[in-house]
Amino acid sequence: DTAVSQTPKYLVTQMGNDKSIKCEQNLGHDTMYWYKQDSKKFLKIMFSYNNKELIINETVPNRFSPKSPDKAHLNLHINSLELGDSAVYFCASSLRGNSPLHFGNGTRLTVT
Amino acid sequence: SQQGEEDPQALSIQEGENATMNCSYKTSINNLQWYRQNSGRGLVHLILIRSNEREKHSGRLRVTLDTSKKSSSLLITASRAADTASYFCATDAYSGAGSYQLTFGKGTKLSVIP
Numbered sequence: 001d002t003a004v005s006q007t008p009k010y011l012v013t014q015m016g017n018d019k020s021i022k023c024e025q026n027l028g029h030d031t032m033y034w035y036k037q038d039s040k041k042f043l044k045i046m047f048s049y050n051n052k053e054l055i056i057n058e059t060v061p062n063r064f065s066p067k068s069p070d071k072a073h074l075n076l077h078i079n080s081l082e083l084g085d086s087a088v089y090f091c092a093s094s095l096r097g098n099s100p101l102h103f104g105n106g107t108r109l110t111v112t
Numbered sequence: 113s114q115q116g117e118e119d120p121q122a123l124s125i126q127e128g129e130n131a132t133m134n135c136s137y138k139t140s141i142n143n144l145q146w147y148r149q150n151s152g153r154g155l156v157h158l159i160l161i162r163s164n165e166r167e168k169h170s171g172r173l174r175v176t177l178d179t180s181k182k183s184s185s186l187l188i189t190a191s192r193a194a195d196t197a198s199y200f201c202a203t204d205a206y207s208g209a210g211s212y213q214l215t216f217g218k219g220t221k222l223s224v225i226p
Binding site: 004033035040041042043045048055090092096097098100101102103104105106 | 152157214
């Protein structure tokens with residue numbers, strides 16, 4: 001069984017659209033994350049979230065918003081998509097903030 | 113922001129050789145972790161070394177940590193073609209209210225030639 005699953009795997013959309021990426025973990029972890037990996041493979045943390053607080057990387061535009069319906073899910077909603085949003089987005093989870101991360105297989109977002 | 117920097121950016125070796133990748137970071141840490149990423153996949157955790165540890169082994173992997181130099185190395189012995197991947201180090205950074213976040217370096221792309 002997949003520990004961290006995210007959908008869709010590929011997402012192609014036009015500028016200005018709003019889209020969501022879903023993430024679910026079945027590990028019982030308390031903390032979930034969204035990372036963005038650019039074309040040079042640089043991984044940047046966007047959000048970390050547990051049932052107590054959301055920590056936002058201050059460089060992330062407010063067009064990006066995480067939504068957590070429950071402890072096992074952390075979805076990423078993106079408004080008014082821009083060309084520069086094209087990247088691979090990874091969801092991850094961990095037991096605690098500095099514990100090993102378990103990653104999903106990524107969503108490749110292409111904005112045209 | 114605290115960030116690991118891997119060195120070299122790319123490494124190409126013959127199968128059976130050893131591969132060494134280095135990571136440097138800027139501020140104090142609680143632990144340092146190494147991850148592997150195969151093409152088109154998510155990152156997979158390999159090993160975690162705590163700040164009070166100097167060396168750790170896991171199978172063909174050996175990780176060292178020198179907190180005085182703020183550096184770590186990952187050694188893969190007797191490499192195999194299946195080891196071809198990108199390798200990332202990650203350091204924890206305190207983000208407030210008792211929480212930590214992992215920050216990743218830019219990675220080393222390892223190619224093992226059969």
